[in-house]
Amino acid sequence: MMSKLKGYIQLTRPANLPTAVADIVAGVAVSLTLMHGVEDAAAMASAHVGSILLLCLASVLLYASGVVLNDYFDRNVDAIERPERPIPSGVIPSRSALAFGLVLMCLGVLSAVMVSVLSGVLALFLALTILLYDAAGKRHVLFGPLTMGACRGLNLLLGMSLFGEVALWWMAVIPILYIGAVTLVSRGEVNGQNRSHITLAFFMYLGVIASLWGLMFYAGISFIYLIPFLIVFAAMVLIPLWRAYKNNSPANIRKAVKAGVISLILLDACIAVIFAGWTAGLSIVLLLPASLFLAKQFAVT
Template identity: 30%
Template sequence: MSAAPALAHGRPDPRAWAELLRLPALFTVPGDALAGAAAATARPDRRTVLAIASSLCLYEAGMALNDWADRAEDAAERPHRPLPSGRIRPAAALGAACALTATGLALAARAGRPALTISVPLAATVWSYDLFLKRTPAGPFAMAAARGLDLLLGAAATGGGLRPALPSAALLSTHTLAVTTVSRHETRDGTPAAPVAALATTAVLAWLLPRRPPRHGPPPRRRHTRRRAATTTALTAAYAATVARPYLYAVLNPSPPLTQRAVGAGVRATIPLQAALAARTGAGATALFTVALAPVARRFARRVSVT
């Protein structure tokens, strides 16, 4: 049965919703809260799980709202997307965005007042980006702020202080700023400027990540320090390797297909970056769990685009 008759009878199209919500990108979300908890030197617990669930809901709310806000542009440039193709009604996408936002805020409230305090501006940033800021010079900065707030949500929910998590939030936000800047040219021919800047940003982050973050608490044993450094270096290399070649190809030929590949690689590289952020604070188990999400995300991305 075609998508149009299924929609006419009110039957949901799972494939269309997977495309609308860009499900493979979901695997880039749990690492935010986990890296935040690690940076705050707090052990993940039930509240961390609630923060992750809240982040997932707010992230997907942004995805649904993004297509609702872009439905006219997508009709001209990407008519295969779920809304312009008629597989999902615009009202359903908007309703999903509202419901997911409410659920995300409720889950953050369950994690405690500090988490709710972070989740409210996070939700406001997501909605502001999709509805007002996306096509303005402030757009990439709003997206970067959302990622940084998401990491701080994990720190706040787990009971750690926000100050120790600020350096990790800044590094994650910087990567997101670079990827979002590149994504502004993924539907039309652009210039090499954005991917060149993204390459330079990756190099700077790869240099900063292995450096020891500000220490809180007693100094670790020398053996643990060496292990932490080795793990962080390996994860940093994985982060850089994920994006270096796609960014370089986009520099040499900033066409929409290669730019979209670069954006997809930048989104996937968020996972090893989150893992490196956790490892540099000594949370080795958290780092390994986070990076294990990368092959799963890559596998799902072969079926559903993350851009």
């Protein structure tokens, strides 16, 4: 019984779930500031805490469904490359994993619908994009990373939909570019030898950093607030990436992917700082210790 419970928990990638919450909080911070200004954002957040929690729940459930279904569709490959995972090891039957993933997905969409029609529509599109990636998209060199990135872009927009509208929809390009880079790097987790992917990912990471810098000028904030968050974010993703390039082993590549996934929290913190100030960014950074702790207990990829 305990082994099955642990298996189901492993399927959801617990260490990654705080990153889904970070997307929502960043999107909410942008929405609150645009609608009510920095001064009133905190008060409005308190007034809408129920809706914010529902969006966080929707995001976590949808993310969990995505990684569960990913393992379901990868069960035959994992039987060869990662036989220790819950499905190929026989801890969780494949049909049970499929049902578990679909239930999580439906509950995620339902949670979003309870906030607004737009939130529900975005959650539905996110669910369909997750299915597209898991079932077919990830097998394509270019389409796979873009589809995975689109999932994160939609998740950010889901947070922005708190008040039933999304003003800065084009900001979804930032997580699309970022997760596209992380997904490219992950192509070498099993066999290594992916320096060309790492090189392209490096320039995509630079594009993300440049986008955040440009977003700072768009929002009209002082660089003093963003710089500390941006430096930590850049260091967390670029140092492991360099090590993976220098020693192009599966172990180093996995570390680079792990750093990329967890550093989503810092990326979201940068977005929050730009629109809602350093306190909003710090509130997202507080998710980092939980993610790092869980990463020591459960696999990130």
